[in-house]
Amino acid sequence: MLTSDLLRVKIIKNEHIRPLFVEMNEENLFLADTLIDLYRSSISKKVSDLEDKLKEIEYNAESLGYDFKLFRGLKSLLDRRLIIEENQESDAIKIRAMIFELANQHYEGIILKEEEKEKIFSLVSQRLGKSPDEIKEIFNSVYEEEKKIKDFLNISPEELLRQYNLSLLQTLVFKCRKLFVDLEVGGHEMRNILWMIKKLNLLFLAEKSYTGLNLAIDGPASIIKQTERYGTRIAKLLPHLFKAKNWHIRAYVAYKIRNKKKIFKLELSKQEAQNFLPHAINEKIEYDSYIEEDFSKKFYSVGGEWQIIREPEPILIGRDIFIPDFVLIKQDKKVYLEIMGFWSEDYIKRKIEKLKKLSNINLILAIDSSLGNIEINNLSSNIYIVKYNKKILIADIIKALNKF
Amino acid sequence: MLELTYSAGTIIVRSDQNFDLSLPFLTYDPRVDAYRCYACKYGELIKYLEKKKISYTDNVIKPIEGNIVQKKDLSLKEYQEEALEAWLLNDKKGIVVLPTGTGKTFVGLAAISNVRAPTLIVVPTLELMDQWYWRVKEFFDVSIGRFGGGYKEIEYITIITYDSAYINAEQIGNKFELMIFDEVHHLPSEGFRQIALLSASPYRLGLTATPEREDGLHDLLPSLVGDIVYRRSVIEMKGKYLAPFEIVRYYVDLNDEERKRYEELRKKFKKFFDELGIKLDSLEDFYQMILKSGKDRKAREALIAWNEARKLALNASNKLNVLERILEKHKGERILIFTEYNSFARLISKKYLIPEVTYRTPEKERIITMERFRKGIYNVLVTSKVLEEGIDVPSANVGIILSGSGSKREFIQRLGRILRPMKDKNAILYEIVTRNTSEVNVSYRRRRELLTGFFD
Numbered sequence A: 001m002l003t004s005d006l007l008r009v010k011i012i013k014n015e016h017i018r019p020l021f022v023e024m025n026e027e028n029l030f031l032a033d034t035l036i037d038l039y040r041s042s043i044s045k046k047v048s049d050l051e052d053k054l055k056e057i058e059y060n061a062e063s064l065g066y067d068f069k070l071f072r073g074l075k076s077l078l079d080r081r082l083i084i085e086e087n088q089e090s091d092a093i094k095i096r097a098m099i100f101e102l103a104n105q106h107y108e109g110i111i112l113k114e115e116e117k118e119k120i121f122s123l124v125s126q127r128l129g130k131s132p133d134e135i136k137e138i139f140n141s142v143y144e145e146e147k148k149i150k151d152f153l154n155i156s157p158e159e160l161l162r163q164y165n166l167s168l169l170q171t172l173v174f175k176c177r178k179l180f181v182d183l184e185v186g187g188h189e190m191r192n193i194l195w196m197i198k199k200l201n202l203l204f205l206a207e208k209s210y211t212g213l214n215l216a217i218d219g220p221a222s223i224i225k226q227t228e229r230y231g232t233r234i235a236k237l238l239p240h241l242f243k244a245k246n247w248h249i250r251a252y253v254a255y256k257i258r259n260k261k262k263i264f265k266l267e268l269s270k271q272e273a274q275n276f277l278p279h280a281i282n283e284k285i286e287y288d289s290y291i292e293e294d295f296s297k298k299f300y301s302v303g304g305e306w307q308i309i310r311e312p313e314p315i316l317i318g319r320d321i322f323i324p325d326f327v328l329i330k331q332d333k334k335v336y337l338e339i340m341g342f343w344s345e346d347y348i349k350r351k352i353e354k355l356k357k358l359s360n361i362n363l364i365l366a367i368d369s370s371l372g373n374i375e376i377n378n379l380s381s382n383i384y385i386v387k388y389n390k391k392i393l394i395a396d397i398i399k400a401l402n403k404f
Numbered sequence B: 001m002l003e004l005t006y007s008a009g010t011i012i013v014r015s016d017q018n019f020d021l022s023l024p025f026l027t028y029d030p031r032v033d034a035y036r037c038y039a040c041k042y043g044e045l046i047k048y049l050e051k052k053k054i055s056y057t058d059n060v061i062k063p064i065e066g067n068i069v070q071k072k073d074l075s076l077k078e079y080q081e082e083a084l085e086a087w088l089l090n091d092k093k094g095i096v097v098l099p100t101g102t103g104k105t106f107v108g109l110a111a112i113s114n115v116r117a118p119t120l121i122v123v124p125t126l127e128l129m130d131q132w133y134w135r136v137k138e139f140f141d142v143s144i145g146r147f148g149g150g151y152k153e154i155e156y157i158t159i160i161t162y163d164s165a166y167i168n169a170e171q172i173g174n175k176f177e178l179m180i181f182d183e184v185h186h187l188p189s190e191g192f193r194q195i196a197l198l199s200a201s202p203y204r205l206g207l208t209a210t211p212e213r214e215d216g217l218h219d220l221l222p223s224l225v226g227d228i229v230y231r232r233s234v235i236e237m238k239g240k241y242l243a244p245f246e247i248v249r250y251y252v253d254l255n256d257e258e259r260k261r262y263e264e265l266r267k268k269f270k271k272f273f274d275e276l277g278i279k280l281d282s283l284e285d286f287y288q289m290i291l292k293s294g295k296d297r298k299a300r301e302a303l304i305a306w307n308e309a310r311k312l313a314l315n316a317s318n319k320l321n322v323l324e325r326i327l328e329k330h331k332g333e334r335i336l337i338f339t340e341y342n343s344f345a346r347l348i349s350k351k352y353l354i355p356e357v358t359y360r361t362p363e364k365e366r367i368i369t370m371e372r373f374r375k376g377i378y379n380v381l382v383t384s385k386v387l388e389e390g391i392d393v394p395s396a397n398v399g400i401i402l403s404g405s406g407s408k409r410e411f412i413q414r415l416g417r418i419l420r421p422m423k424d425k426n427a428i429l430y431e432i433v434t435r436n437t438s439e440v441n442v443s444y445r446r447r448r449e450l451l452t453g454f455f456d
Helices: A026-040 A047-063 A068-079 A089-107 A114-128 A132-140 A157-173 A187-199 A228-241 A290-302 A345-355 A394-401 B039-051 B078-089 B104-115 B126-139 B162-167 B193-197 B217-224 B256-276 B283-293 B297-314 B318-329 B342-352 B363-375 B408-417 B439-451
Strands: A009-012 A016-019 A082-084 A149-152 A176-184 A203-208 A213-218 A246-257 A260-269 A307-310 A315-317 A320-322 A326-330 A333-340 A362-368 A383-388 B002-007 B010-015 B027-029 B034-038 B056-059 B093-097 B119-123 B144-148 B157-161 B178-182 B203-208 B228-231 B245-252 B335-338 B380-383 B398-401 B427-434
Touching (some): A009 A246, A026 A047, A026 A157, A047 A068, A068 A157, A089 A132, A089 B363, A157 A176, A157 A246, A157 A260, A187 A228, A290 A307, A290 A326, A290 A333, A290 A394, A362 A394, B010 B039, B039 B193, B078 B228, B104 B119, B119 B126, B126 B157, B126 B363, B256 B297, B318 B342
Parallel strands (some): A362 A383, B119 B157, B119 B178, B144 B157, B245 B427, B335 B380
Antiparallel strands (some): A009 A016, A176 A213, A246 A260, A307 A326, B002 B010, B027 B034
């Protein structure tokens, strides 16, 4: 993410807004490569040396026709990859305090002559057994620009440009009040997205769309008054949404043009963006708990004709989303299985109230009875409860499956 | 039966039966199938429910546990007592306006002593955070937390920066019963006002010397904190509670080399303005140029030229000669030097071995330097923007503005830094201005209201 003064956009027909993505062409790759090279070769040099060289390159780059906002955007991404040396600072601060104190003791804090200054440095050098030049170097060492670069986290020119494009998009989304996203997505990715939404303290309303699910995402207070407060968090969510098989986002963004704030429409789909944005990395499926992993393995070997699939397609309940742990399939029969390893009575009751709305779906709820006893009445006929004690017995599940 | 719970800066209202919840303040939220309002409506909501005799369970405030014992008397001055009284009479809501240097902090401490409940103190800078921390520690036996600038502690009394409070508003909104907004004029800005909106704290106190904002947003303060309940001006308090002061202005010239460069730069941006047919005197023109500079190379060059010219005037080398004369004259006194740019402050620090306090000074050193200045181990300090707000620098009597902006607030705050009462010593504020440059206007702008006598 960038500061908003570095945002570059394209406005289409005074209505649509787009980040001005950079293409992976020779020109841009050259600039990225030049910058990365400079950062890499600055390891173990002073920060101020790097800054000086960057100023020079920026001037040249502008003469060559590069936009200074692109230059500074790349610079700000690269700055975050620098590791700056922090050692010895507290010693230097102590020595500086000694210098200032002596200046106050001998000259009441006012030193206007060069020889008085030299006297202070030589006093300190006698006390510490270091040369006056060493003392001067220590005196200057606390200034940021005097610090040394310890390391630089390398990146390829193409990846830098792609990261830049993502940052540009995120910076634009900072100013949005609500994000609509169409997702074609598997259960695993969806679970990750819902988890992120929760973690970022956002909320959503879901509905069926042509390709899959449509989510309208904003924050708790948005219902009272639309606010840009959640823009930054929505921007953080973007990379997670982009892991979907297919996506399309739509947002209304406030942007100042000729000093007047206006709302523009931002729309972007995976097809349009995949050449510009970082490649999505799909993580390996990891099981939430041992119980699920254990069950999955055993069922695979003894389930017979029943096929088992983990984290199936998300299911819509009202305007909320439900992702069961497994779906079990035999010919045209399809039964969902949800394992409730951790629960409280209130939680289960609320969950069942919700699940009752799913009249067209068959569902087995496996409840760990070692956590307490629970009686559930008024179940609808498409929901079946299996209690287990720490370990799920496959036979119990098969028995339940046969009821459908 | 209704149930009120706090959720991320809002209050959720649920009913176990089909209770009609179309109440004022409440909005139906389909995402959670319940009703919602801003947390700051908490007090109003409760009042309404009581009045209508609607029964409810209240799970909103989850106060930090602990207790507080006062160990030292606050010995309030008369006007501090009056301010506290006015606030208490206004249901423990509202704003107290007192000039810098008259001990606003003590009004805040008195409020804490009176409410004796978990308190959040919101401050604009890390220096103020430290200052409040030590003050609370001095007068109370209580666990104190700091939040911001690397700290992340939530305690019975928590001191937090506006930035951190904005970011964490959802997490802190129901943990405190009293909120104190120091330098409350910051609060109405688009972002910061959410700290107040997303909090359920029923008791609120705002402190400032200058509540009015140039953008007019101070109109929001009554709904966020409460009305102004007490106000005293500099003129009223000068001499009695504040040091008498005088302002002395020196003019300097650019040296030949600087003057030549200044005229070159001026020509450059003037030509650009003439071509566009706009004058140089309004801010509006200026925004136009900044806006254009995004795309237009010429505009950008004009802007760079303008910036450099401004810097030349503000950092004129002849200013150092005058500075040296003033320093010599006040040798042994307590002196604060103010600059507009960090780089100028650093130059002075290096040249005269005067400790600097700016945003670029390492935090550890800043703390040591402030403490030593307070104790009198250091007599002189150079600073850029950091010290402007409310920091206790108890006994400086000479202020030197080497360079600054046209902001009235900044000027008043700089003046306030040297207005702490002192024995036998008048406060003097020096201004050093570069003749025949735009800085003359800048200096006039910042003090014109003082000249016309309207100043508080």
